[in-house]
Amino acid sequence: MKRRDFLRVTLAVGAAASLPVLRPRRASADKPAAWPAEGFDAETLTDAMKRTVGKSDVPLSPKVKLNVPKTAENGAVVPVTVEVDSPMTAADYIETLYLYVDNNPRPLASEFHFTPASGKAYVQQRLKMGGTSNVRAVAKTNKGQLMATAQEVRVTIAGCG
Amino acid sequence: MAQNIGNPLISMPASAKKGEVIEVHCLIMHPMTTGLHKNEQGKLVGGSTPAHFVKTVDVTFNDKPVMNADWGIAVSTNPFLAFTMRAEQSGTLKIVWKDNKGGIWSVESKLTVA
Numbered sequence: 001m002k003r004r005d006f007l008r009v010t011l012a013v014g015a016a017a018s019l020p021v022l023r024p025r026r027a028s029a030d031k032p033a034a035w036p037a038e039g040f041d042a043e044t045l046t047d048a049m050k051r052t053v054g055k056s057d058v059p060l061s062p063k064v065k066l067n068v069p070k071t072a073e074n075g076a077v078v079p080v081t082v083e084v085d086s087p088m089t090a091a092d093y094i095e096t097l098y099l100y101v102d103n104n105p106r107p108l109a110s111e112f113h114f115t116p117a118s119g120k121a122y123v124q125q126r127l128k129m130g131g132t133s134n135v136r137a138v139a140k141t142n143k144g145q146l147m148a149t150a151q152e153v154r155v156t157i158a159g160c161g
Numbered sequence: 162m163a164q165n166i167g168n169p170l171i172s173m174p175a176s177a178k179k180g181e182v183i184e185v186h187c188l189i190m191h192p193m194t195t196g197l198h199k200n201e202q203g204k205l206v207g208g209s210t211p212a213h214f215v216k217t218v219d220v221t222f223n224d225k226p227v228m229n230a231d232w233g234i235a236v237s238t239n240p241f242l243a244f245t246m247r248a249e250q251s252g253t254l255k256i257v258w259k260d261n262k263g264g265i266w267s268v269e270s271k272l273t274v275a
Contacts (some may be wrong), residue, residue: 040231041232053265054201076237086249106233109232110231115226117226119183123230125243128237
């Protein structure tokens with residue numbers, strides 16, 4: 001297959017996959033909803049936030065604790081730890097945690113959906129960063145309240161191909 | 162090119178007190194390619210290496226949901242994940258990874274609650 005044909009095929013498949021489809025929001029913790037393609041396809045932070053939490057300005061809160069290095073030598077593996085203060089009871093828990101890298105070509109990095117059985121709204125993972133950027137965490141409670149925090153990571157060697 | 166893929170690993174305590182919140186660490190080998198590269202003009206376009214990445218991680222304990230994750234292309238190669246769980250009863254924790262090409266891997270670990 002020629003490179004041009006290959007590109008055409010992959011682009012066509014990509015376009016079909018990104019067609020907007022109506023999809024029910026996550027109905028309950030027992031039935032995980034479909035992977036939120038519209039959020040992951042967003043190319044700006046504003047779009048990514050609007051498509052995931054419905055708005056692009058979320059109040060900062062000291063309850064959202066984000067631990068990232070101030071400087072990352074290797075943007076391909078930036079350790080990110082997030083914990084959100086919450087009793088994590090059936091009446092009051094963090095339902096979803098969104099992680100964004102503001103300046104990445106696709107700013108939404110991951111979504112975590114917790115349950116009261118999670119015990120804590122806590123995750124640790126490694127993210128790729130295309131360059132120096134804020135890493136942003138937005139938490140949503142089971143009552144729909146949003147809170148956020150952000151911290152800049154200076155990247156010496158970019159981690160996106 | 163031969164690619165290391167799969168081989169999921171889990172690390173968590175084998176026992177816990179009732180009500181204790183335990184931390185679970187897990188890791189899977191996966192290329193996590195983005196499918197994007199920069200062309201001569203520095204513009205991001207679809208690359209010759211297609212996107213191949215883990216999209217979801219589902220965690221259950223005795224078949225009840227604990228946590229699940231949706232991931233995009235920004236998650237690093239060979240993704241590591243740490244999360245917590247409240248230990249209420251003895252049973253089996255199961256983690257299932259699914260990628261965008263139909264790959265599925267899972268790992269289980271037993272927990273005894275005293």
